[in-house]
Amino acid sequence: MDTLLQQLINGLTLGAVYALVALGYTMVYGIIGLINFAHGEVVMIGTMVAFTVIVSLAGSGMSPLLVLGIGLLVSVVVCMVLGWGLERVAYRPLRHAPRLTPLITAIGMSIVLQNVAMIVWGRNYITFPPMIDKQVYELGGASFTNVQIAIVTLAALVMLGLIYLVHRTRIGMAMRATAQNPHVASLMGVDIDRVIAMAFVIGSALGAVAGCMVGSYYEIAHYQMGFMLGLKAFTAAVLGGIGNLAGAMAGGLLLGVIEALGAGYIGELTGDFLGSHYQDIFAFIVLIIVLMFRPSGLFGERTGDRA
Amino acid sequence: MNDRLRKSAAWRQHWVGLLLVGATLLAVPFIAALGGQAWVRIANFAILYVFLALGLNIVVGYAGLLDLGYVAFYAVGAYTYALLASPHFGIHLPFWVILPFGAALACIFGVLLGAPTLKLRGDYLAIVTLGFGEIIRIFMNNLNAPINVTNGAQGITLIDPIRIAGFSFADTTNILGLTISGPQKYYFFLVALAIAIIIINVRLQDSRIGRAWQAIREDEVAAKACGINTRNIKLLAFAMGASFGGIAGGVFSAMQGFVSPESFSLMESITILAMVVLGGMGHIPGVILGAVLLTGLPEALRYGIEPLQRALFGRMIIDPESLRMLVFGLALVLVMRFRPAGLWPSSQRRRELTESTD
Numbered sequence: 001m002d003t004l005l006q007q008l009i010n011g012l013t014l015g016a017v018y019a020l021v022a023l024g025y026t027m028v029y030g031i032i033g034l035i036n037f038a039h040g041e042v043v044m045i046g047t048m049v050a051f052t053v054i055v056s057l058a059g060s061g062m063s064p065l066l067v068l069g070i071g072l073l074v075s076v077v078v079c080m081v082l083g084w085g086l087e088r089v090a091y092r093p094l095r096h097a098p099r100l101t102p103l104i105t106a107i108g109m110s111i112v113l114q115n116v117a118m119i120v121w122g123r124n125y126i127t128f129p130p131m132i133d134k135q136v137y138e139l140g141g142a143s144f145t146n147v148q149i150a151i152v153t154l155a156a157l158v159m160l161g162l163i164y165l166v167h168r169t170r171i172g173m174a175m176r177a178t179a180q181n182p183h184v185a186s187l188m189g190v191d192i193d194r195v196i197a198m199a200f201v202i203g204s205a206l207g208a209v210a211g212c213m214v215g216s217y218y219e220i221a222h223y224q225m226g227f228m229l230g231l232k233a234f235t236a237a238v239l240g241g242i243g244n245l246a247g248a249m250a251g252g253l254l255l256g257v258i259e260a261l262g263a264g265y266i267g268e269l270t271g272d273f274l275g276s277h278y279q280d281i282f283a284f285i286v287l288i289i290v291l292m293f294r295p296s297g298l299f300g301e302r303t304g305d306r307a
Numbered sequence: 308m309n310d311r312l313r314k315s316a317a318w319r320q321h322w323v324g325l326l327l328v329g330a331t332l333l334a335v336p337f338i339a340a341l342g343g344q345a346w347v348r349i350a351n352f353a354i355l356y357v358f359l360a361l362g363l364n365i366v367v368g369y370a371g372l373l374d375l376g377y378v379a380f381y382a383v384g385a386y387t388y389a390l391l392a393s394p395h396f397g398i399h400l401p402f403w404v405i406l407p408f409g410a411a412l413a414c415i416f417g418v419l420l421g422a423p424t425l426k427l428r429g430d431y432l433a434i435v436t437l438g439f440g441e442i443i444r445i446f447m448n449n450l451n452a453p454i455n456v457t458n459g460a461q462g463i464t465l466i467d468p469i470r471i472a473g474f475s476f477a478d479t480t481n482i483l484g485l486t487i488s489g490p491q492k493y494y495f496f497l498v499a500l501a502i503a504i505i506i507i508n509v510r511l512q513d514s515r516i517g518r519a520w521q522a523i524r525e526d527e528v529a530a531k532a533c534g535i536n537t538r539n540i541k542l543l544a545f546a547m548g549a550s551f552g553g554i555a556g557g558v559f560s561a562m563q564g565f566v567s568p569e570s571f572s573l574m575e576s577i578t579i580l581a582m583v584v585l586g587g588m589g590h591i592p593g594v595i596l597g598a599v600l601l602t603g604l605p606e607a608l609r610y611g612i613e614p615l616q617r618a619l620f621g622r623m624i625i626d627p628e629s630l631r632m633l634v635f636g637l638a639l640v641l642v643m644r645f646r647p648a649g650l651w652p653s654s655q656r657r658r659e660l661t662e663s664t665d
Contacts, residue, residue: 035430090640097647099429100373100584107577108639115629115636123629231437231573238434281445284438288423291435295426 002141007264008257009139013148013217015256016155020210021233022240022248023162024203030179030243031199032095037106038086040230041113042079042204046211047221048121050075051128064131068216076208082113083204087197110226117223125222128215151213158209159249162202166245171198179243228280232259235287241300250299258286332498336491347490351562353602354497355555360582360598361508361591362551367580368589369517370544371524373433375576376420376440380549382447382571383416384409384556386457389566392467395458402469406557413553414546416443421545425538440576447568462567469496469561476561493562500558504551508591511547520544521589585642587649596651605635 021043028036050071057067090105135146166172177185178195186192214229215221232255240251262282290298339346359381366374387409391400420439424432451459468489469476476492511517519540522530531537560566578601586597608631616627642650 029430035433093644094647097643098588100367100580100588101643101647104581104584105640105643107581108636108643111632111636111639115633118629119625119633227573231441235434235438238431242430278445278449281442284442287438288435291427291431292423295428295431297431 003264004261005140006142007260009142009144009148011257011260012253013144013151013256014260015236015253016152017210017213017217017229017252018233018236018256019249019252020155020158020206020213021229022237022252023159023245024207025230025234025237026240026242026245026248027175027199027203029237030245031175031182032091032196033243034091034099034102035106035234036086036091036200036203037103037230038090038110038113039203039207040226040228040233041110041117042082042086042226043207043211043214043229043233044117044221044223044226045082045113046075046079046204046208047128047215047225048117048126048223049078050208050212050215051121051126051221054129054131058129058131064133068131068212072209072212075212076205079204079208079211080201083200083207084197086204087200091200092193092196114223114226121221121223123223125220128219128221130219131216147216151217154209154213158206162206163245165202171195175199232283235283238297239287239290241297244297244299247297247299251297254298255283255286258282336494340488340491344488344490347488347494349603349606351490351493351497353599354494354501355559355562356579356582356598356602357501357595358504358551358555358558359579360586360594361504362548362555363579364548364583364589364591364594365508365511365520365551366544366548367583368594369512369520369524370541371520372541372544373429373436374545374548375433375437375573375580376443377436377548377552377579378571378573378576379420379440379443380413380416380552381556381559381575382443382568383413383549384553385560385566385570386447386463386556387412387553388557388560389463389466390456392561393463394465395463399467402467402557402561406554409557410550410553413556414550417545417547417549418542420549421542425541437573437576440571440573444568444571444573447571457568460568462565462569464565466560466564466566468564469493469558497558500554504554505591505595512591516540516543524589581639585639585649587652590649590651590653593649593651593653597649600650604638605631608634 021039024039024042025036028034028039053071053074054067057070058064060067062070086106086109090109091102094102094105132147132150136143137145164172166175174185174190174195175198177188177190178192182192185195210233214225233252236251236255237248238251239255240247240249242248259279259282263279266278266282294300335350336347339350359377362380363374363377366372366377388402388405390396391398391405391408392402393399420436424435427435447457448460450456451461457463474480476489476496479486479488480492519530519535522533522535523537523540527537559570582597582601583594584597585601586595587593609627612627612630612634616625616630646652
């Protein structure tokens with residue numbers, strides 16, 4: 001029982017991070033129908049920038065929370081610029097090109113970002129300085145920390161903000177219109193270029209927040225960390241039905257919980273035949289099973305016939 | 308009269324072209340050897356990637372099914388060869404038994420992957436194939452306990468080279484006063500195999516099956532309405548693509564003498580896909596060009612960047628390894644930016660792109 005609760009708590013924390021990153025994928029996909037393959041690298045850059053800011057401010061005598069806040073803010077801004085640049089370089093010039101072309105440019109950009117990060121921050125693991133005094137709480141045999149609470153709360157707040165933005169503001173309305181039909185939206189006076197750029201910018205901001213969370217949760221960062229994180233988050237987005245905001249949130253949380261439960265129970269289930277290093281497999285097996293029965297994800301609408 | 312003359316002139320040109328290509332292919336390993344055996348190995352890998360890219364081209368280029376886990380089939384082929392021809396299990400079967408077996412096994416895996424994913428389209432298919440590739444890699448990484456099948460992350464070593472009746476491809480021999488090294492022998496083996504694979508691909512392209520694939524790529528519903536059994540034809544695309552991957556894997560194993568899960572990462576799948584798209588999807592010469600370029604470019608950069616930095620700045624400023632990948636990434640972006648249909652697209656595809664103003 002305590003394993004169950006413990007894994008649920010861990011899974012929820014991880015799931016909140018996946019959900020934030022998944023939102024970045026799903027927003028871009030919902031509007032231009034393309035996978036932003038470099039999104040994972042944006043998250044990684046977010047973590048790295050936050051790390052640099054926090055380390056350089058750590059000795060300045062400011063309160064740790066303020067330092068953390070500044071780190072978060074700077075990394076969000078940097079990632080927003082990065083997301084905007086990514087759209088300009090890798091996506092906008094190719095909007096009418098064959099579908100696979102922007103995929104390759106995005107892969108190219110992600111190779112570039114990874115190697116820039118390696119040049120700037122080195123090829124070794126970076127220890128993320130813990131800025132919050134970690135406190136451990138007990139609940140029914142399971143334990144959780146205040147860092148975990150902060151992550152889940154912040155993620156929930158950010159997601160609420162996003163829902164407000166998409167459903168209650170003018171730019172949100174423009175986004176929904178563009179997602180429905182770009183041509184008609186542009187006839188109604190929506191500036192498509194701006195909307196698409198905004199989707200990238202907002203998605204990258206969410207990614208930066210997620211990046212800071214990963215950094216403070218695992219207290220470690222690496223220039224290759226964006227890859228697996230992005231992959232999992234993308235899986236989460238597809239699981240929920242890509243292009244669907246609520247789907248990405250649900251998919252992220254679900255994936256986090258499934259992974260945590262899988263890692264906790266696989267040994268017992270298979271009589272120690274398979275160990276917890278098979279954790280990564282769960283995400284994909286669940287994905288394949290879900291897509292077999294619901295080919296457009298859990299909450300997805302039926303997509304068009306274009307391949 | 309005139310007509311026949313023109314025809315014979317065209318034929319002569321054709322033969323001259325073929326002869327030139329043949330002569331170049333014959334000369335490559337000896338020219339490359341001047342720069343060291345490492346360059347011969349690079350040429351070998353370029354051909355190996357031609358196999359892989361052509362295999363993936365069937366799935367992505369012809370049938371239009373975006374497969375991001377293609378490396379799984381490469382891995383199946385490689386591990387099949389490694390397990391059946393190494394001291395790991397003490398089995399040493401000859402290559403002409405294992406290669407077809409590996410191809411068949413990869414083919415079965417292709418169908419296994421294809422069957423549950425037939426209903427999926429576009430990006431959903433992409434992510435499932437990607438997941439499949441990762442699952443295979445994770446299993447290879449961890450199947451060393453409780454029963455040691457794949458030897459985990461250490462991989463399998465001392466794999467037998469290809470041997471035909473006592474003639475081993477691994478070591479140097481003298482033939483008619485000509486010294487031919489191991490990699491050079493593999494080169495000729497690979498070229499022979501490549502010619503066979505290219506002929507199969509050309510024949511497939513214009514066959515009934517090839518046209519059915521292209522029909523599915525353009526419009527699946529219409530293809531179905533025309534009486535094409537889309538399910539079987541799509542499965543066939545997966546199966547054929549996978550078997551080419553399996554063959555390439557087997558040859559890789561024999562050539563390297565060593566396999567480990569590291570060689571079969573997602574990055575590898577992505578590189579092969581980049582070869583197909585960068586060269587020109589669905590166009591055999593384009594795909595071959597893409598494979599050769601993307602194998603050669605990083606290697607050329609590896610040898611070129613260090614002296615260049617020294618010449619420009621007098622010392623090493625940036626780690627050449629990461630600069631190399633940086634240039635590679637930028638090259639991908641720039642090529643696709645200015646040639647969205649690939650470097651050498653088929654004439655039909657080029658027409659489609661320039662005509663559609665939508």
